[in-house]
Amino acid sequence: MERLASFAGDPLDRPPCRGCSSYLVEPYIKCAECGPSPVLLCLQCFTRGFEHKKHLSDHKYEIMTSDFPVLEAGWTAQEEIALLEAVMDCGFGNWQDVAYQMRTKTKDECESHYMKNFINNPLFSSTLLSLRSFEELRAADSAIPFRPTDDPPRPTFDSVLSRDMAGYMPARADFMEEFDNYAEWDLKDIDFVDDDSDILHALKVAVVDIYHSRLKERQRRKKIIRDHGLINLRKFQMLERRYPKEVQDLYEAMRRFARVVGPMEHDKFIESHALEFDLRREILRLQEYRRAGIRSFCSARVYERVKRVREDERRKRTMLCDVLQYVHDNRACQQWLHKQAAIDAGISPVVTTITATSSGRRTAPPLNLTGLPGTEKLDEREKELCQVVRLVPGAYLEYKQALLNECRRQGGLRLAQARSLIKIDVNKTRKIYDFLIREGHINKA
Template identity: 85%
Template sequence: MDRLSSFGNDPFDKPPCRGCSTYLVEPYIKCAECGPSAFFLCLQCFTRGFEYRKHQSDHKYEIMTSDFPVLEPGWTAQEEMALLEAVMDCGFGNWQDVAYQMRSRTKEECETHYMKNFINNPLFSSTLLSLRQMEANRTADTAIPFRPTDDPPRPTFDSLLSRDMAGYMPARADFMEEFDNYAEWDLKDVDFVDDDSDILQSLKIAVVDIYHSRLKERQRRKKIIRDHGLINLRKFQILERRYPREVQDLHEAMRRFARVVGPTEHDKLIESHALEFELRREIKKLQEYRKAGIQSFCSAKVYERVKRVREDERRKRTMLTDVLQYIQDSRACQQWLHKQAAIDAGISPVVTTITTSASGRRSAPPLNLTGLPGTDKLNDREKELCQVVRLVPGAYLEYKQALLNECRRQGGLRLAQARALIKIDVNKTRKIYDFLIKEGCINKT
């Protein structure tokens, strides 16, 4: 006799009788030989010897009932389940409503029994503690925690950082949308019944196997994210910037292989390549010292200082050579002198526009933006830039957005990166770059 019922107190929660299709009331009969789906009968059908397909009247059976004491005499298992459900529905301490929902016990009896057996019972408390520990271990295995030294970011909803984190919710240690989020849809209508043919049953089992494989892929991706700490993408990018540009490019290319090796091995690979680039740089510098006849590090310091002074002098001579072609234009000479004074003072020179060509003739007139697409999206300073540089507003907006995206991704932008990104005249690229720097839209690395 199996006296533990797996269903609630409500008769509508129990399956119907296979003989008369009425809802089961305890006690009722469960066939011990029919399966895998359970075969239930009420007492009336059982006494009549009801048989159906594989079920025979001489099969072994179990009597399903909850009319027996569990924790103390006088309280049946059915009343224990009713008390727990009432406390869950009405809340702890609301004993009046709990007794009203049970209908068979007073509020004093409910409170005394619950406090004695579920709160102050040492055996039950230790069982709860072990259950909590098991739940914590299970959550630790499936959640996406941060590294112990990381503070989980809590961005506002629909912010840029929230989109970078792919909808990750730190308070729940889970994603708002899972990978393959609709995998359960193919399984929701699958129901195993005894009337299924062998082919249909095999097809349903194959659907369940496919669903399990999709769940494994979801857990595998979560494990990669957890092991490599990829949730806080901004902090991950900041850590990458400590490497030289060559190592950053290598790190970006090798990130796809992080799923193959563990986080420790992947970090060792990047560190080893960073060390290799550093050693190559030092070897090249030592070869330069040897070529210059330097035999000590003290002489190397003097050599570096003199080299910087010599490069500054060469840069100034180059700028003077550039301005000689504008010597007949007083306005161009004045602009060059202001630019040189700004460089000597250590500040960024203001973007200037020289309106004459190398031969002393006037350059092309400013571009007329009237009627061009995108002009209404520009402010006055951007319109002036497009007129001087002779760049249509649509192209300028595309170049601006590309530079902003790259600056946001890298945390800064150099002129060489801007020139590699925008394949136009280098002078126009520099003017656009300097203008965006001055406006505060982008920042240097």
């Protein structure tokens, strides 16, 4: 005997009895020998020994019922199905309506049973965790620089980062302005009527076909952005900088071809060219060794060390060329001449720098933060930093959040990474970076 789940929902959706054509109610009988279409009988027809064509009354049979516990004692399989359908119809959290639809359980019983077995069930949670780890492992094996599972940045409206992301709204996973944003204007006044001529009807159909092609182009562009990870543009550019200059130029030139290949194929193409550049550089280095008569790598290390010393000496001899660039400034010329004389004498040069006061420039006064938006969100040390660096509080808070997010993702942050994230004066970036390090908000990589 096999016990299975019943047919729930509308009684009209249940299968009819083969004998009396009435809708089946549990428990009912299923023939275990007839097939492929099953022979289903109600209990009355089964007790009368109903036979039909190849079906005989002495065939083996199964009792179909859902009156047995599945997840918890006191809850039958039929009630489990009814609970899930009630939650689907009434919505999660409306336990009073769920209990009214079930009619066999109270509000508290429905809520506790659902939360225990379908929300907080460790079996389901472990399954979800295993699926997530599998997806992360599969994404880690690929060469895509941006994984779609990553949370894109959430910049403020009309900020620099928002403009870099082309108006992307992470909360809606869509763009503020679509490609060909006014394509619907050509379609809004079209109305198909019965008395249209054939030419007018064909013209309207052509306009609709053009609109469909524009919709397909929108979806194609979104797919390219999603597959290649172009939403987080700052992170994408930072990952590009790991390549040498030649590969970066190639990456920029070949980016237009990313639309015709997949993300993995495109990145493998770039990485293969990066390997080619490394091989070419190594070949040129070995050819230089061969021209110099070097036959072993031990000699090559000595050659490289002597070559660096020789280049340092050459730079010292050509320092007078640097002096000629400052001939128009008498004070700077005197400084460079003293430096050259000290180097020729074998002592470390001491160069006096020209301060802003001696050249007639005045240092800017501290920024007045009174009335500026965002000042109330800063503590005293942050206010002092903004006054000295002359940075408005709103911009400082945006830069701070960007550095904190990148440090959290990377596990640490270097000054070069901070400068690539914040496109302002490098001295201001260093002061902000040192301040956040000193306050313990971020840590060095």
